[in-house]
Amino acid sequence: MSDDSQSRALYATDMATLLKVAIHLSESSDLITMLTEVVNAAKQVLHADASSVWLYDVTTDELVLHVAKDLEPVRVPAGTGFVGTCARERQIINVPDCYADPRFNREIDKRSDYRTRCMLTLPLVDHKDALVGVLQVLNKANGVFDSSDEALAAGLAAHCAIALQRARMTETIIDGERMRQQLEMARVVQMSTLPAIMPTVQGYDVFGTFRPADLTGGDTFDLALFDQGMLVVLADATGHGIAPALHVTQMHAMLRMAFRMGADLETAFLQVNNQLAENLPDDRFITAFIGILDVARHRLRFQSAGQAPILFYKAQSGRCEQHSPTSFPLAAMPISRLKPTTELEMAPGDILVLLSDGIYEYHNRHDEQFGEQRVVEIIARNREKSMTELSSILLDAVSVFADGAPQEDDITVVLVKRAPVAGMAQRAFERRIDELGLIFAFTAEFFERNRIDLSMLQVVDFTIEELFTNMVKYSRMSNSAVDVRLTPIAGGVEVDLTDHDVDLFDVTSAPDVDVNRPIDERTPGGLGLHLIRRMVDSIEYQYDAERRQSRTTFRKSLKED
Amino acid sequence: MLTIELGPGGEVQIAGRLDAVQAATAQTFLDGVNGSVALDCSKLEYISSAGLGVLLKTQKRLTSSAGTLRLTGVSKHLRDIFRYSGFDQIFQIEIAGD
Numbered sequence: 137m138s139d140d141s142q143s144r145a146l147y148a149t150d151m152a153t154l155l156k157v158a159i160h161l162s163e164s165s166d167l168i169t170m171l172t173e174v175v176n177a178a179k180q181v182l183h184a185d186a187s188s189v190w191l192y193d194v195t196t197d198e199l200v201l202h203v204a205k206d207l208e209p210v211r212v213p214a215g216t217g218f219v220g221t222c223a224r225e226r227q228i229i230n231v232p233d234c235y236a237d238p239r240f241n242r243e244i245d246k247r248s249d250y251r252t253r254c255m256l257t258l259p260l261v262d263h264k265d266a267l268v269g270v271l272q273v274l275n276k277a278n279g280v281f282d283s284s285d286e287a288l289a290a291g292l293a294a295h296c297a298i299a300l301q302r303a304r305m306t307e308t309i310i311d312g313e314r315m316r317q318q319l320e321m322a323r324v325v326q327m328s329t330l331p332a333i334m335p336t337v338q339g340y341d342v343f344g345t346f347r348p349a350d351l352t353g354g355d356t357f358d359l360a361l362f363d364q365g366m367l368v369v370l371a372d373a374t375g376h377g378i379a380p381a382l383h384v385t386q387m388h389a390m391l392r393m394a395f396r397m398g399a400d401l402e403t404a405f406l407q408v409n410n411q412l413a414e415n416l417p418d419d420r421f422i423t424a425f426i427g428i429l430d431v432a433r434h435r436l437r438f439q440s441a442g443q444a445p446i447l448f449y450k451a452q453s454g455r456c457e458q459h460s461p462t463s464f465p466l467a468a469m470p471i472s473r474l475k476p477t478t479e480l481e482m483a484p485g486d487i488l489v490l491l492s493d494g495i496y497e498y499h500n501r502h503d504e505q506f507g508e509q510r511v512v513e514i515i516a517r518n519r520e521k522s523m524t525e526l527s528s529i530l531l532d533a534v535s536v537f538a539d540g541a542p543q544e545d546d547i548t549v550v551l552v553k554r555a556p557v558a559g560m561a562q563r564a565f566e567r568r569i570d571e572l573g574l575i576f577a578f579t580a581e582f583f584e585r586n587r588i589d590l591s592m593l594q595v596v597d598f599t600i601e602e603l604f605t606n607m608v609k610y611s612r613m614s615n616s617a618v619d620v621r622l623t624p625i626a627g628g629v630e631v632d633l634t635d636h637d638v639d640l641f642d643v644t645s646a647p648d649v650d651v652n653r654p655i656d657e658r659t660p661g662g663l664g665l666h667l668i669r670r671m672v673d674s675i676e677y678q679y680d681a682e683r684r685q686s687r688t689t690f691r692k693s694l695k696e697d
Numbered sequence: 698m699l700t701i702e703l704g705p706g707g708e709v710q711i712a713g714r715l716d717a718v719q720a721a722t723a724q725t726f727l728d729g730v731n732g733s734v735a736l737d738c739s740k741l742e743y744i745s746s747a748g749l750g751v752l753l754k755t756q757k758r759l760t761s762s763a764g765t766l767r768l769t770g771v772s773k774h775l776r777d778i779f780r781y782s783g784f785d786q787i788f789q790i791e792i793a794g795d
């Protein structure tokens with residue numbers, strides 16, 4: 137055979153070996169096996185006596201040789217020795233006579249009792265041009281490593297690089313998967329404490345839901361009925377991962393236990409705070425809104441440990457009130473004395489809206505946050521809907537706003553609405569006597585629509601006229617409209633007149649008139665109220681000094697005579 | 698809406714609603730009435746305290762010169778009002794259907 141054809145024949149054999157090896161490499165996926173495969177492949181393809189594979193550790197910028205299972209791997213900084221230099225420069229280094237090369241360190245041979253004659257060192261680079269490691273082959277049988285060996289080695293190196301990279305990625309995925317499973321289990325525990333079914337409360341529509349983010353978050357909520365009333369909770373534990381999920385689950389259980397044992401709101405809040413301050417690590421805390429709704433008196437009392445915004449949509453004004461937290465976050469430090477509990481009155485149609493940061497701080501690709509304004513607008517636009525629907529609308533709006541940006545934090549929604557009274561009607565009237573015509577049309581239409589016995593209409597009109605004209609005459613400091621609200625009740629109607637920007641003026645406190653005086657001692661004064669007291673079932677005056685708002689409420693129904 | 702006028706028999710006929718808006722109109726008319734007059738209330742749909750004030754003022758003036766206002770055709774509701782207010786001691790009242 138000629139030299140040329142001989143080398144071609146050899147080359148063909150080598151290629152066949154290379155192909156076989158390549159296929160073999162593509163089969164296994166665990167890293168240790170892969171390293172062994174690569175070492176064997178190198179020896180086989182290059183007819184080398186020994187071979188080693190060094191993996192590049194990007195975090196320490198070192199090349200690492202896994203020697204044996206229980207032994208510490210050998211580490212060489214990139215740039216040091218043949219292996220390190222090869223990693224840095226990503227060039228093949230072919231040393232035909234090691235002992236003649238001043239760069240060669242004979243110490244290694246001494247330690248392993250081996251005589252390195254010739255050495256080929258080549259970089260392992262994957263298809264994305266990332267350095268995977270370095271391959272070294274030693275002592276070619278029958279000679280030294282020549283240029284065709286270099287070419288062959290380069291071909292092998294490409295396959296090895298990819299196979300090793302794949303093996304490493306698989307390990308990362310497996311580790312990641314393990315982590316994800318642990319997180320998943322913590323999530324399951326966290327979610328198992330959430331109410332599966334919303335409590336049914338006469339006259340109320342309540343809804344809560346939870347959308348966990350992938351890795352982060354420690355949100356929770358609760359809606360549960362106790363003797364004390366309905367517990368309303370929204371909470372958010374600091375931190376990411378498993379810990380906050382567990383912290384918030386602790387809090388959830390503690391609260392339930394406290395109320396179950398008959399604690400009042402303030403005691404439960406204080407004790408849970410103090411217990412968590414003991415249990416949780418120093419740098420952890422939980423923001424929490426904890427409230428009790430008295431569903432008979434329609435009064436919501438709450439303490440909020442740094443949980444905000446607290447939005448309260450008022451049906452009468454069509455606006456959202458903002459309420460402040462009453463305390464710092466739970467577990468931050470023990471409390472000896474609480475700040476006063478906030479009390480809200482829930483009127484028909486009013487909605488308590490509690491949303492976690494995951495909604496307010498959701499940002500889109502332009503780094504804009506969803507924010508409070510959008511939430512307020514959505515509530516106002518959809519106040520007639522059920523709370524289940526309102527929640528969906530809110531979440532959809534966030535999704536649309538996000539436009540593909542990922543959810544980075546848990547999202548929790550809690551909505552509590554007092555049902556509007558069917559048939560209730562409200563209208564504002566200007567502060568002028570001649571508005572009476574419109575008021576009477578309003579009452580007449582209301583009576584007809586709700587089929588209320590018309591025999592009561594005159595009394596209702598008489599009373600409204602009296603109250604209204606008094607407001608116009610005596611509360612001249614105000615320019616505000618007067619709200620007249622009519623609500624059907626059993627056998628009749630409840631009416632309230634609300635005036636704004638006024639001083640206290642309780643028309644119902646005027647004394648009775650002595651109707652038995654002779655005519656020349658009689659005056660019209662006080663007569664209206666005197667008659668009202670005798671014609672209506674009840675009448676009350678309330679004044680809110682902070683808002684400078686007065687409300688007079690009366691009821692008229694048919695009595696069994 | 699309120700109409701107040703002299704009827705065929707010399708009685709005053711009042712029809713509609715005697716409320717705060719109409720009180721002034723009614724007062725002006727009644728200021729021109731003298732002596733003993735019947736006030737036919739059968740078409741009076743509604744009276745408020747402003748309307749009662751009008752009646753009271755008129756009666757005071759008339760009785761001081763030996764006159765009086767006789768209220769006729771008074772509905773049950775009006776009768777209750779007059780009773781609670783003591784107007785039944787000041788006016789002669791004839792219930793509807795008398």
